[in-house]
Each structure stands twice: as C-alpha cells, then as structure tokens.
Amino acid sequence: MAELRHITSAKDFGFLDFLEIFRTAEELRAIYNDPVKRLSLMYLLKKANGEAFRFRILYSGASTRTIGSFEDAIETMGGEVKTNPLEFSSAAKGETHRSTLRIHGPRCDCIIIRDDKDDYAAKKMAEAAEEYGLATVVIDGGSGSRQHSTQALVDPYTIWRRDKLRFMNGELTLALVGDLSHSRTIHSNLIGLSQFGGKVFLVGPEEENVPDWVFSEIDTNKISVEKIINPRDIAALVDYWYITRIQDNLRKGKRLSKKQIEHYIRVYGASIRKYARTDSWFLHPLPANQEYPEKIDLMDSRFIHYEQADNGFFVRMALLKLIFVPTLDIRTILAEQQSVWVSGYFSRPIELPAQLINAVCPEPSCPRVRVHTNWVDMDPEVKKHLIKAKTVCDRCHPQFYIAK
Numbered sequence: 001m002a003e004l005r006h007i008t009s010a011k012d013f014g015f016l017d018f019l020e021i022f023r024t025a026e027e028l029r030a031i032y033n034d035p036v037k038r039l040s041l042m043y044l045l046k047k048a049n050g051e052a053f054r055f056r057i058l059y060s061g062a063s064t065r066t067i068g069s070f071e072d073a074i075e076t077m078g079g080e081v082k083t084n085p086l087e088f089s090s091a092a093k094g095e096t097h098r099s100t101l102r103i104h105g106p107r108c109d110c111i112i113i114r115d116d117k118d119d120y121a122a123k124k125m126a127e128a129a130e131e132y133g134l135a136t137v138v139i140d141g142g143s144g145s146r147q148h149s150t151q152a153l154v155d156p157y158t159i160w161r162r163d164k165l166r167f168m169n170g171e172l173t174l175a176l177v178g179d180l181s182h183s184r185t186i187h188s189n190l191i192g193l194s195q196f197g198g199k200v201f202l203v204g205p206e207e208e209n210v211p212d213w214v215f216s217e218i219d220t221n222k223i224s225v226e227k228i229i230n231p232r233d234i235a236a237l238v239d240y241w242y243i244t245r246i247q248d249n250l251r252k253g254k255r256l257s258k259k260q261i262e263h264y265i266r267v268y269g270a271s272i273r274k275y276a277r278t279d280s281w282f283l284h285p286l287p288a289n290q291e292y293p294e295k296i297d298l299m300d301s302r303f304i305h306y307e308q309a310d311n312g313f314f315v316r317m318a319l320l321k322l323i324f325v326p327t328l329d330i331r332t333i334l335a336e337q338q339s340v341w342v343s344g345y346f347s348r349p350i351e352l353p354a355q356l357i358n359a360v361c362p363e364p365s366c367p368r369v370r371v372h373t374n375w376v377d378m379d380p381e382v383k384k385h386l387i388k389a390k391t392v393c394d395r396c397h398p399q400f401y402i403a404k
C-alpha cells in the first residue's frame with residue numbers, strides 16, 4: 001500500500017487503501033461508540049510535540065454533509081479546523097487556487113477544498129503544494145461536476161459493511177441512477193467501485209451518460225458497466241440502487257426543461273421502490289430533491305441514506321488517520337489514556353492513569369508493571385504488550401534486585 005498524500009481523485013485509492021480505510025473506520029467506530037474510550041480519539045491528530053494538526057476547509061456552494069463530517073471528524077480526533085467560504089475570501093476577487101494554497105499552506109497541515117465551479121480545484125492546489133515544496137496535504141471535497149473523491153469511500157464502505165463477502169468477490173449488482181453526466185458522486189463512485197468488480201448499471205435518460213474520461217480511469221477487466229434507460233428493465237438484478245438528484249448547480253448551461261425534470265422525478269427517483277426487489281437497498285448522497293421524498297426512509301426500511309451519511313463521518317476519520325498518523329497504533333493511544341487498577345504495593349488496589357506506567361515485565365504470564373520505581377500487579381485485562389519499555393521484574397528475576 002502506497003503512502004496516502006493528496007487526495008484529488010477517487011483514483012488515488014487503490015484496492016488495499018479501500019480495505020485499510022474500511023478496517024480503520026470500523027476500529028474508530030467501535031472506540032467512538034464507547035463513551036469511556038471516545039475521548040482517546042482526541043489524541044490522534046497530534047504531532048510528536050503535542051501540537052494539533054491544523055486544517056483549513058475552503059468551500060463554495062452549499063454542503064452540509066461533506067464539510068460537516070470533515071469538521072466533526074477533525075474535532076473528534078483533536079485536530080484544529082477553520083472553515084471559510086470561498087465567496088468571502090480573496091478567491092471572490094480573482095485569487096487563484098495556486099495563490100490561496102501558497103498563502104494558507106505554510107500555516108496549515110491540510111487544505112480541504114470544495115469548489116462547485118472548478119473541475120480541477122483540488123488538483124491545482126495539490127500541484128502548487130508540490131511546486132512550492134510545502135508539506136500541506138490537499139483533499140478534494142468536491143471539484144466541479146468532475147469528482148467527489150471522498151464520497152467514493154463513503155458509498156463503497158456502506159455497501160461493504162452490509163455485504164462484505166459478496167462485495168469483495170465482485171458478486172453484487174449496483175445501479176447508479178440519475179444525472180450521469182453531471183453527478184460527481186456517480187463519477188467518483190464508479191471509479192471507486194471498479195476496484196471491487198461486479199456489475200454496474202448506469203441508469204439515466206437517453207441523452208445523459210458518464211463522461212468518457214471516467215471510463216478511461218476504470219478497470220473494465222474487473223467491472224462490467226452497461227447503460228440502461230429504463231430502471232424497470234434491470235430491477236430483478238439490482239442489489240443496491242444509488243439515486244442522485246438533478247445536479248442543477250453543476251449543469252452550467254445545460255438546464256433541463258420542466259417536462260424533462262418531471263420525467264426524471266417520475267422515472268429515476270424513489271418510485272423505483274415500487275418494483276425493486278424487497279432485499280435491495282437504496283442509497284442517495286443527499287441533498288435530495290423531489291425525486292427522493294424526505295421521509296421515505298420512515299416508510300421503507302430499504303432506504304439507508306442516513307446510515308450512509310453517518311458512515312461518512314467514520315470513513316473520513318479513517319482517511320485522516322491514515323494520511324496524518326499512518327503508523328500510530330490506535331490501541332496504544334487507548335492503552336495510554338485509560339486508567340488501570342494496580343495492587344501489591346498499596347494496602348488495597350488503587351486506580352492509576354496508565355501513563356504512569358513506565359515499564360512492564362516481559363515474562364508472558366507476569367502481571368507486573370513498574371510505576372515510578374515500584375513494581376505492582378496490574379489488572380490483567382489491560383493490554384500489557386502495548387507498553388514499549390520492558391524490564392524484568394523483581395519477582396521473576398530477583399537476582400537483579402537483591403543486591404541493591
């Protein structure tokens with residue numbers, strides 16, 4: 001697995017990256033869901049000197065999920081984050097992405113950029129970071145109508161959690177439905193899904209299709225892709241439906257007529273549920289328009305878009321962990337932050353912060369750990385092997401101690 005740095009395309013994730021991100025997301029989820037352990041996550045986005053990693057999110061257009069879940073992920077992991085709309089920054093006065101990167105880069109570790117107008121926003125910034133020799137990492141949070149790189153993690157992760165084996169074996173049939181030309185989440189998803197194989201139907205009006213550049217980035221040996229106009233034709237085959245709205249904000253000059261919009265809502269939205277398989281699932285990257293009624297999930301449990309949105313938080317935490325502290329063992333953080341019960345020195349067992357332990361006895365069956373210069377017995381539930389310093393204890397090897 002190559003080291004992850006800038007994320008400017010779904011193509012930046014290899015198959016093993018996906019698996020590592022999914023596995024890490026599961027590990028972080030388990031810690032997050034345990035109120036006792038959750039605070040340990042605060043120590044993840046810290047540098048060796050204790051300073052927090054600093055993030056700046058720059059965005060144009062509206063986004064509640066992507067920016068919100070990045071902010072939540074960064075704060076939960078103890079990083080520092082500032083969020084600025086591009087409209088209110090110098091970008092509105094014509095400042096280029098290059099220049100914005102050069103200005104903010106030296107004082108932040110990461111820029112997350114979302115720009116609804118520029119298809120290459122993240123790419124331009126990433127190139128500028130390299131040219132200026134800055135360590136700043138650039139992450140695409142949605143570039144024009146082209147890519148939405150991190151969404152390519154969220155949706156496969158949602159499918160992987162529900163159908164691990166069939167997904168990994170390329171046995172699933174997925175339908176990406178809607179505004180095929182302009183939905184950047186469809187583009188990034190198709191690139192991401194192509195790593196897993198399986199069958200993908202691109203379902204949309206006759207005049208719409210995924211642009212050629214997307215096809216040039218997918219491995220067609222692994223995945224089979226077919227364009228379909230009527231979703232009813234494939235309903236018996238589809239395991240996962242991925243619905244999208246008309247990307248009005250990204251369609252530039254190509255707005256649809258009222259009649260086309262009505263047709264879209266009728267054919268390419270939640271109405272598919274009427275004939276979809278009872279064991280199929282519905283995803284939507286949100287925001288949804290009329291094609292996907294707001295309370296549909298309360299009426300039909302196959303609609304799992306809120307689960308998908310929640311997954312965005314965990315998968316983005318995992319991504320940040322793997323970019324900024326790739327070698328940090330989360331279990332070590334947990335071990336250091338918890339408190340442990342020790343006995344054998346005091347008149348009764350007492351609770352101490354695990355950070356006070358400065359060595360453990362390497363003998364496998366020995367419960368002894370050293371606190372200051374004293375050897376005490378530690379509660380055997382604590383993962384002793386995570387403490388790096390090893391010294392044989394006075395009970396296992398008294399010969400080293402008696403003489404003193």
Ligand SMILES: [Zn+2]
Pocket residue numbers: 361362363366367368392393394395396397
């Ligand atoms: Zn010992």
